[in-house]
Structures are given as C-alpha cells and as structure tokens.
Amino acid sequence: MLYYKMKKNPNTPHTCLKISNSALETAMTCPRKYYWKYERKIVPTDSGGSAPLDFGIALHRALELRGMGHSLKECQAAFVELFPRSLGPSHTVQSGLAILDAYWAHYASDTMEVLHNEYPFEVCLGPVTIFGRLDKVVYLPILDKLAILDHKSTTKFGRSFLDMHNPNSQFSTYIFGGDCEFGDIDTLLVDGILVPYQYKREPKDKEGQRYQVESIDGSPAWIIPAFERVPTTRSPKDKESWKQNILSWTYNILKWQNDEFWPRADRSYLCSGKWANCPYRELCIIPDQPCNIEPPAGLFKEKERRDD
Numbered sequence: 635m636l637y638y639k640m641k642k643n644p645n646t647p648h649t650c651l652k653i654s655n656s657a658l659e660t661a662m663t664c665p666r667k668y669y670w671k672y673e674r675k676i677v678p679t680d681s682g683g684s685a686p687l688d689f690g691i692a693l694h695r696a697l698e699l700r701g702m703g704h705s706l707k708e709c710q711a712a713f714v715e716l717f718p719r720s721l722g723p724s725h726t727v728q729s730g731l732a733i734l735d736a737y738w739a740h741y742a743s744d745t746m747e748v749l750h751n752e753y754p755f756e757v758c759l760g761p762v763t764i765f766g767r768l769d770k771v772v773y774l775p776i777l778d779k780l781a782i783l784d785h786k787s788t789t790k791f792g793r794s795f796l797d798m799h800n801p802n803s804q805f806s807t808y809i810f811g812g813d814c815e816f817g818d819i820d821t822l823l824v825d826g827i828l829v830p831y832q833y834k835r836e837p838k839d840k841e842g843q844r845y846q847v848e849s850i851d852g853s854p855a856w857i858i859p860a861f862e863r864v865p866t867t868r869s870p871k872d873k874e875s876w877k878q879n880i881l882s883w884t885y886n887i888l889k890w891q892n893d894e895f896w897p898r899a900d901r902s903y904l905c906s907g908k909w910a911n912c913p914y915r916e917l918c919i920i921p922d923q924p925c926n927i928e929p930p931a932g933l934f935k936e937k938e939r940r941d942d
C-alpha cells in the first residue's frame with residue numbers, strides 16, 4: 635500500500651495556483667472530492683472504465699479527426715480503436731458508428747470553418763492560472779466571427795439541456811480562454827449529440843433518420859440520432875462576474891491547502907440518498923481529517939506519491 639502524508643511547512647504557504655479547468659469545476663462541486671482526486675491523486679481501483687465516459691472520449695476523438703479533414707470511415711475506425719466493445723445497453727459500438735454516420739449527414743453542408751482542434755489555452759488571473767483545451771475554434775461565416783465549439787453528448791434534449799448553458803462556469807472559462815488566445819470571442823456553440831438511454835423497439839417513421847442496431851442482448855432495435863447546436867454568449871459583465879467568482883474560489887482553495895482541511899459537500903447530490911454515485915464515499919465516511927487518511931488497499935490506489 636502506498637503511504638501518503640502531506641509535508642506541512644508553515645513558512646512556505648500556498649500563494650498561487652495552477653489548475654486545470656476540470657479540477658476547478660470539481661473543487662466548485664465538492665472541495666473534498668477535488669482534494670482526493672487532484673491533490674492526493676487517489677483513484678478508485680475499479681475505475682477502469684465507465685461506459686458514458688469511454689463512449690464520449692471515443693466520440694470526441696472521432697470528431698477531432700473530422701475537424702482535421704479525415705473521412706467518415708477513418709473517424710469511425712478511430713472510434714472503434716478507443717471503444718472496441720459495447721459496454722451497456724445505450725453504449726454499443728454500433729450505436730457509436732450510427733451516430734457518427736448521422737452526424738456526417740446532418741452537418742454535410744455545414745459552412746462553419748474549423749480553425750483549431752483541441753487547442754490548449756491558459757488564462758492567468760493574478761494568483762491563478764487555469765489551463766485546458768478547447769474542442770474547436772471555429773469561424774462562423776454567417777456572423778463573420780470566431781466562436782468556440784464544444785461537443786457534448788447528452789441523454790436528453792429539451793429544457794434541462796438548454797438550461798445547462800448559462801450560467802455554466804466551464805463554458806465561461808472556455809469563452810474567456812478563447813478570448814485571451816484569439817481576442818473578441820464571446821460565443822460558444824454547444825454541439826449537442828444525443829446518446830439515448832434506451833433504443834426504440836418500434837420506431838415511428840416520422841421520427842427521423844433511423845438506424846437498425848443490435849441491442850446488447852442481441853435483439854434488434856433502432857436508434858434515432860439527433861443533434862442540436864445551441865449558442866451561448868457572455869457579455870463583458872458576465873466575463874467580469876466569472877472572473878470575480880474564479881478569484882473567490884481560488885482564495886478558498888489556497889486557504890484549504892494552507893489549512894490542510896477540505897470541507898465536504900454535505901448533502902451533495904453526489905454523495906447522498908439515491909444520487910450516491912461519488913467514487914470517494916468510502917473515504918468520506920472515515921471520521922478523521924482527510925489529510926490523515928490512508929486509503930483502504932484494494933479499493934483505492936494513489937497514482938503517484940507527492941513529495942512536496
């Protein structure tokens with residue numbers, strides 16, 4: 635078992651932070667989860683794969699290659715390389731290939747020009763540097779402007795999908811990052827891709843283009859891919875308020891680092907009741923300071939030892 639103990643040196647307090655966009659999002663959701671995942675680098679031993687995550691990564695890779703001018707067949711091959719076998723009723727290899735096929739058909743006459751794929755960005759705001767990647771930087775000829783395109787697979791379109799765009803700190807960071815790198819960017823297009831929970835047994839003809847696929851149990855079913863691009867913009871005032879919010883979270887994180895104490899997200903939907911899906915629950919129920927906890931062998935492993 636790896637042993638971990640953070641060295642405490644009161645003479646060198648943490649005063650600045652370099653943090654990825656996803657780590658910052660995690661800290662905002664639950665500080666202690668951020669601590670387990672990004673400070674201690676602890677991962678559950680059974681986190682070998684998650685169907686939606688692996689499916690999404692493979693889809694992203696295929697769409698990245700599309701942005702670089704690769705053919706549908708090449709992108710489908712890249713998808714299969716990363717997602718070689720079906721992992722659940724709604725995440726099958728066939729459904730991924732069908733979604734890609736339909737995406738090509740849906741956006742065949744797209745006028746948007748892809749300028750950059752997976753573009754790395756850094757935003758420096760006083761004591762904090764946030765880094766991440768932009769799925770795509772695109773030129774929109776109709777509006778004669780640049781924008782960010784972010785691929786998002788979703789199980790449902792509708793109100794909940796539209797409501798997630800603003801406020802949304804992650805998208806604000808992308809817009810701000812694009813703005814810093816390219817200047818004058820205020821828009822992000824959420825490139826919604828439907829990955830349905832369940833396949834249809836008897837689809838109605840009017841529902842749109844459909845693909846016959848095999849369910850995970852081998853029975854025939856249908857998938858009806860759907861796509862929706864939703865623009866979301868940030869005004870100069872929105873950007874200012876995002877900046878203030880990020881700075882206040884930065885000071886919180888620095889304080890938690892210096893105090894070596896990480897509050898729990900009590901009553902978080904991530905770790906209570908029927909939403910108890912946080913992989914760190916076993917660590918959080920141990921009644922001790924998080925910095926003293928040695929993860930139970932077998933359940934968790936530390937990715938690397940931290941010496942400073």
Ligand code: SF4
Pocket residue numbers: 664665666667668670898899900902904905912913914915918
């Ligand atoms: S179990 Fe709850 S408090 Fe603990 S890390 Fe997960 S979300 Fe946070």
